Amino acid sequence: MADATYDAVVVGGGTKSLVTALYLAKYGQMEVAVFEDRHEVGGGISSEEGPAPGFIANTHSTIHFDDYYPTVFDDFPDFKDRGARYVHPKSAWGGVFEEDQASLLVYHEEYDPTQEKTAREIARFSERDAETWLVLWDKWKKYIEPAFIKWLHTPPPPPGVPDPLEEAMRNPDSGLEPQWAEMSSSQVLKDLFESPEIRIALYRTMHSWHLHAPDEYGLGLNTLLGGLMWTQCCFFIGGTHSIAHALLKCFVEEGGKVFTKSPVDKILVEGSKATGIRLKNGTEVKARQLVLSGVDPQQLCFNLLGEDKVSPQVARRVKNLEDTFTTITWYDYALHNPPDYLAKSFNPDIAECGWLVLSNRDEERLSKEHAWFKLGKYPRPGVTTMVVCPHSIFDSTRAPEGKHLIKTETPCIPATYLSAKEWREFKKVQAEEELKEWRKFAPNMTWDNVIGYMALTPLDASNLRNMYPKGNMGSNVDNAPGQLGRFRPIPDLARHKVPGISQLYATSAAWAPSLGGSAWQGYNCYKVISEDLGLLQPWKDKGRPY
Incomplete structure (x- = not known):
């Protein structure tokens, strides 16, 4: 009974x-x-x-x-x-480049509904790419986005029946090339954009979603569509x-x-x-x-x-x-002051970018990092390509008045690749290496600016049963x-x-x-x-x- x-x-x-x-x-x-x-x-x-105390960090989805x-x-x-209330950042995603501190910001749809402002920023690197972005945006709003949203909210159809996104790809007006579904992110973005800056920023931004290297086949279309969708990112208060x-x-x-x-x-x-x-x-x-x-x-x-x-x-x-490489680190830093980016002279809105890639112009960097992962190694010295998310800039409830909570994310090896003792040592080294990397872009990111930090590795993620044993998110x-x-x-x-x-x-x-x-x-x-x-x-x- x-x-x-x-x-x-x-x-x-x-x-x-x-x-x-x-x-x-x-x-x-x-x-x-x-x-x-x-x-x-x-x-x-x-x-x-x-x-x-007083700094509220997301332990997983952010x-x-x-x-x-x-x-x-x-x-x-x-x-x-x-x-359930949320706010939007001024810039949805972007990248800053170590060589000259130039930055490319893609603005949030709320602040740039036509994407004309974003196009002006892209034009600083390539006039042709700016035009391409506006054409993509027009296709996105007219044809792709309605199908994409329906695809997200529709159970998979039976075999032989196209799903909403497949139907959109059959429409020549959508601008979607059928071969993009089979190509790598690198192939698709090189087919569209001539400037490495927009490609690198988009590779790493969308890596936070699919966690695959730019040279891996079959994810190029997802990277492109995800970059367009990312213009409506938000953060829950x-x-x-x-x-x-x-x-x-x-x-x-x-x-x-x-x-x-x-x-x-x-x-x-x-x-x-x-x-x-x-x-x-x-x-x-x-x-x-x-x-x-x-x-x-x-x-x-x-x-x-x-x-x-x-x-x-x-x-x-x-x-x-x-089930092996959907693994990352999340570090949340309690700070006296937010990062003071050198790139603010290039674009002062960099402090309000929701997902900022700190990188250089090595277009193979992310693929090289994944090659190390497949060998079972985390590349040291240094860190893998960092993303910075300045939560308290958009949501003051996340930190005490006058202070800031800033999150970083880096690609990482699975939890099972190191012992618990090795992960404890990894956490300390990672914090040092992240701040060292950060200072290349924001010199004020010293330990004197850090009140405390919370380190979450794949081992920590594996404490959730749905992420055990590798920390697969x-x-x-x-x-x-x-x-x-x-x-x-x-x-x-x-x-x-x-x-x-x-x-x-x-x-x-x-x-x-x-x-x-x-x-x-x-x-x-x-x-x-x-x-x-x-x-x-x-x-x-x-x-x-x-």
């Missing part, structure tokens, strides 16, 4: 499963319970007072986009009132955990229940139907209508279900998932070409179901369309469930195209 019964039982309270649970509670009119093994829900959208939560804002009007808090409040207000410190041992399957879960303390919870998994596919198939419950093909494909599924979009994580699981087991659904950052701290996967999972069970579909009632 079950110890408790609910309509829907949810394994894990991460972003995606929490979004699906919220839709099930309100639009599915279900009694929903979430079981989370940690002390709080939110998964990778989390913040804490880490670098020093930069977001207007298209991350539009459905939640639309379908749950209280979401914003419960704390108070840290990303404000998203988790808002989702949780809305969920509880819809009657949802959350049980923290309640790790799940097994998903119970009777015959070919998921019937509930068993917690590690032996408690059994029955599901009247469905079980939803919010963990990575490896945990789902081999731990919660057991390999005998999935087909040999599913087991083989999950075992063979690429994509829920243990790299954004590799065959693991994106309709194929993510594998074609057999992409539509949020496990073949051969009814009443079982799955979602996480490992599902389509890609990794990221968005609502997409949770929303798309609800879409699939709503079709199966005949639940309310607010997008249809509102006439929303996605």
